[in-house]
Amino acid sequence: MASGDSLRERIDGALAGQSARTVTVLSSLLAIEDELGYIPPPAIEQVARHTGSTINDVWGVASFYTNFRFTPPGEHVVELCWGPTCHLLGAQQIIQAALQALGLSEEGDTSDGKISLKYNTCLGACSQGPVISVDHKVVGPQSLGITGGDAMSEHVAELVSRLRNGSS
């Protein structure tokens, strides 16, 4: 019960903390996703109340966007860019390496809840491609001091394994 209360409080905090002048259903959902990493069931109610709409309208918006998730994410969120630039620079290899290292067949959460793996259409860092992001921080050959997709694949496989084993 205590954790449930604090969850509601965190949601209320996120709702109240929106600084933009136009508070909408969408901005509220984004604020919650930023705070918690996902949209928990009570958040639908709280957003409805905060914005003066109904739970059904809020759910219509929330379920429309595939980037909202409704279950808690893993401890670390790894996003693999598969946009056109990264694709040409070897993203497929990186994706395969990461999936293999984590024992996944497609994007999703590892069974131990350590890592949520997501494909991303563009992380907006094409000049540094091929890139991934780890907990919303972009990681690429440049930041790792390496060159080429092959080296990147190895690094990513190693990186996600390390993340999973608890040392970052």
Added chain:
Amino acid sequence: MASAITVVIDGKEIVTQPGKTIIQAAMDSGLYIPYLCYYPGMKPFGACRMCVVEVENARGTPASCTTPVADGMVVHTNTPQIQDLRKGITELIISEHPHGCLTCHRTNLYGADLCGPEDICQRHVSVTDRCVACPKNERCELKDTTIYVGTGLTTPLTYKYRELPVVTQDPFYDMDYNLCIVCGRCVRACEELRGDSAITFTERSGISLVGPSQGGSLLESGCEFCGSCIDVCPVGALVESSFKWEKAVDTVSTTCPHCPVGCQLKLEVNRRGRVIRAIPDLEAEANRGQACFKGKFGLEFVNSRSRLRNPLIRRDGVLEQASWEEAISLVAEKLAEYKGDSFAAIASYRGTNEESYLVQKFARTVMGTNNVDHASNLKPELARPLQDALGFQAATNPVWDLDNASCILTVSANVTEEHNVAAVPVKRAVQNGAKLVVIDPREVELTRYATVWVRPRPGTEGTVIAGMLKVISDEVLENQDFLRDRCENLDGLRNSLWRFDISRVATVTGVPEDDIRAAARTFAGSGPGAILYALDTVPASERTACVEAIIDLALLTGSVGSPHTGLYPLRPGTNDQGSWDLGCVPDLLPGYLPVGDADARSVISEAWGSELPSGAGMGILDAFEAAADGRVKAMMVIGDSASYHSGEMGDVFAAAGNLEFLVVQDTFLTGLAQAADVVLPSGTFAEKEGTYTSLERRVQPLRKVLEVRNSNAMPDWWIVCEIAKAMNAQGFDYHCPAQILDEISRVVPLYAGVSYQRLLARESVLQPAVMPAYPLPSQLLPATGGQNTGIQWPCDSTDDDGTSILYRDEFHAGKAHFIPLEMREAPALPTTDDFPLLLLPGRVLHQSEREMEITLVGQKNLIQREEMLCIHPSDASTLGVGEGDAVEVVSARDSIRARASLSEQALPGTVSVTTLFGSLMTQLESSEDPDAMSHVPGLPPTPVRLAKA
């Protein structure tokens, strides 16, 4: 009104108005353009693209449902390009919609025979795709449209069945999303037509569907179970769960028997003579295509197996079957012994005008007494003051006038449950920016929509309104023009208002001063408004004063005599308005002529050729009291009523047991019937003709939907006539209700121009479109012509179309008369030593601040929630109840468990519990009562005591 413009559609010149869309203009002139997501009355949506057309000199192929007409526009609806596009669209749709029904040679394309239930499907079609697996088989708009468009019998695209489970756990509804084409009609109906938004679009693109939040249950989504989404669904995705697979052989339009809104319903009848579905009439002015849970799902009682089939006579204490001759002659013989004031007659709350008229004529001319009333007349004060102040004891404006009101006040009225469809325009008005002031000690559905919710101590509602009058007067918020031109005795009112010092009003009512000011400023500051009142929580002693204050408020703000304003007394019974109009009350003869007035009596007595009693009669409340103490010895009671079971009249059944002779006419063996000496089986509303007068004075016909089956039940008007004739009475030789209505129109000037033939001629003309290529049986084409309007009285002659809004030019006495008000102390709460607290029950569709859980019990969803009891800290400390304690709230009838919540906002001496509409729906669906919808308990304040649980 903007000037007319001309467009040419398929070579036909059409005169129409700017602002209409192409599809509307086409339909108005009888031209058909295929459509799926379009629906009359909803905003343009343009999702399905089925209605694409070509417009000369315009780019592309616009959707005709979203493109407004322009002067000189030339439109083609059926070019080869358009036909091609439409085929493509239907191919896409049916690639995700089971369509075995399209590919079968037996499909009912040109009147071929359909498979029966025993036939084996011999085609290569999977079970899920077969026509018999679709509840809308042969009444599907998609199928008809596909055939009309001329798509081949299958799609060249890969067909995908979604394999979604059929949802049957919620009350009354079945949802098969495998059949959904995501046209969005249901979502838009819920939002735009009803103002509820209980369902939404979920997900997006290929997997987008409709449904409640988080895939949950309708019970928790704020659904009011009106069935509007079912009515608009073009396919089999949303259907009524009962009689889901049944096909109609006949459809008859009639009036709903459940409440005085007078919704027009099209009842579908199957070949076994059962009422299988009710579809609200889109073209009826009373309900504009809307219905509620009662009308949509509460007509099953007509088909009930537990209906009475034969007259019953009590012999040696046991009710035994008898013939009509025996029963009628026994009743006639017995009643002859009780002529005069030892007899009382109580008509049914859902009796027709003709029946109410006959019952009072019978009581007065045959039995020689004014002891006559109707079963739901427990608040006779509700409209009475309107007569002296304004002219008529009735609502001034039509219900749908509220749609465009700028401000609405409700006074102690649970509109969403008791008069559901009247709440629809209220919610819509609020969505469009109207202000809503709710004065109610209870939390009702409309309090969620309220701009200001004033929560007075029960019984002081009138004092709150007087306080508002004082604020309006002090702050000069009156409607000056209206006061000058149309009112008199303003000084009389003003001189009485000085007593209503705002701090004193606040003390008496328990409402903070600022709330009273806010209510007054909101209502008076938003221009003339409308006032709806039912006075559910106002005790009898306070009702007249409360209605007088309401009238003063309406006059002071100029809220009478113009559109989108008005006074709406919300009477409880289906035909209460008609019963009052036709003198089925103790003190008034037909046409509101006072019984005590010798001149008035002579008018009626001349018309009837019979002497009339002059003594004061007893109403229903007095009659049962007199039965209990032996002054009334014989009674005739027609129909059951919620008021007999609610305890408002004391122990009715004990009083009935005290009678020497009781004859009951009813459809079921109800509580009173079980106490009767003779029980006469009556037919239901669906089996008889007649008229109802709705709360907006609209006289509408009941049509005979079906014959009485396997039963000797007879309509109540026939029974009353037979009894009267057996007592050798003159003036009861009627062979049909239309003949009785003819007599009413001669006797009652308000009804002078009303006749059954005239009412029938105003039937809806919404007819199936007849196309040369293919008749579309399921898709309707609203043609031009009359509307299903009924006739609103006063209607002076057969040339008169009736009166939509009363007092447009003048009041009964020229000017309206302000009524001076008295400052009244708060009446004592109706509690007892055993039950010292007053429970103010509340009910809402949705409560966002409270958690709940939906669990599956058996096959059905059920709300599991711990209720919260709101109690004032002073009462709580007296009782030793602390915050969060589990308590049991015990009334004389039942008990509820709840957790205590202490709040300074609670009124001392009262406690409140707010339950959910969803719980009521599960109760109603599982009820054993064959006519549960007519016994919905409502939200009466109830004396209770608290026990620790």
